[in-house]
Amino acid sequence: MATKRSSQGGATDNGQPAKKKGFWALGLLDSMKDPALQHFTDDKIVVIKDKYPKARHHFLVCPRLKINNLKALKPEHLPLLNHMHEVGKRIIKESIGEEELKYQLGYHAIPSMSHLHLHAISRDFDSPCLKNKKHWNSFTTDYFVDSMELIAELEENGCVDTSGRNGEELLKQPLRCHVCKSQFANMPKLKGHIVKHIKK
């Protein structure tokens, strides 16, 4: 067999160009529909486990309503955002259980995946899937938009404006421990360090 990379997402391999540009960016919509990945659902939202968790506990809270990004948010979405926040908080707490891990709830300023999704993630960041600077800075710099702050901004201004943040810049920031702010030259050194902050 001429084994190229096995095509994902049901694309055929015989020159059938089922591959649109950025097809992967819609993967979240497929994951939402897959009962095997659904951790919790109600009439407003679907909660799935992140396919590549960046910490010991990592969930995505997705509204059933189609909302493309933070820019599309309007005051009418506030009840939904509050609901996502509350359910996300409950689920991450339940998942963490007895462990003494903190957590954070929020959105990426410029997400890679289409469709709005709230990250509910424990703050150990102890995961083999957390591999590079972009991963790290997307959760530990202002690239990560805190859910409560986002809700407050929408309440005050009637919209969410992330144009003040330079996403590219934030992702290139030096690697710093999120607990003690120590700086590290590379990912292995950072990862070796952060586990020391986890109470066992």
Add this chain to the structure above:
DNA sequence: GTTCTAGAAC
């Protein structure tokens, strides 16, 4: 979002 890998960094 991930995987792969060239070449920079060590």
Add this chain to the structure above:
DNA sequence: GTTCTAGAAC
């Protein structure tokens, strides 16, 4: 020599 990052392809 090996480790690690970062950019292209997917």
